[in-house]
Amino acid sequence: MELGLKGKVAIITGSSKGIGLYTALQLVKEGASVTICARGKEKLEEAAEFIKNETGKEVLTVSADITNEQECKKIIQETIEHYGKLDILVNNAGTSSANPFESVDTELWQTDLDLKVFGAIHTSKAAIPYMREVGGGAIVNVTAVLGKTPPASSLPTTVSRAAGMALTKAMSKDLGKDNIRVNTVCIGLIRSDQLEKKWKEDASQLSWEEYSKDVVGPSIPLGRIGETAEAANVITFLVSDAASYVTGTAVNIDGGSGGTL
Structure with a gap:
């Protein structure tokens, strides 16, 4: 199947390791130009070297803190300056923070929401005008299957991930007229650090x-x-032309373990 990714430009946040790194690798293999970003400059350089060793191609690295709106804008701007356009955004930055409700203080709530919800909001808002310029684009927000059915002691992560799903649906309704598709992948147990x-x-x-x-x-x-590359493959499909009529959808990548569709 031809995915139609040759010549596309993509940004993947949280891409120095794990799902973000393997998504970047897969997109490069499919012919896309890619920006990888994370906070740690050293880890980013290691990720870029890994991709180059696997594909023979270089990626742009941008060290940035997704919780800071100005740094979200910086990622977009440096990508535009380097590649000249933007077609794809994968909002992957995030960590797991699972605690009982009463033990989560205000600072942790704010940190988690800033990273997983506002990071996606700020980066998407900065990216959308450039996607309009090229006639459309694709955004994937990486969330978690437990955001659909939160168990006990799963806060604040499950709340942030549920917000990410609602954000995805609302964005897809607003941006469909611009041919910008927005989907989410809900991650289950995938190999990670x-x-x-x-x-x-x-x-x-x-x-x-x-x-x-x-x-x-x-x-x-x-x-x-699940293996990391298996999640990356689904994300790659969703941002490709092969998924050109798919938007506003939440896809579980969980081996069937989730309790909902």
């Missing part, structure tokens, strides 16, 4: 494959933890 740390703490005698299938797998219909 946090999961690998838990594996090494709880079951270091097992291989990753054994831990994925035998320890965690029984709780997931597909029987294993």
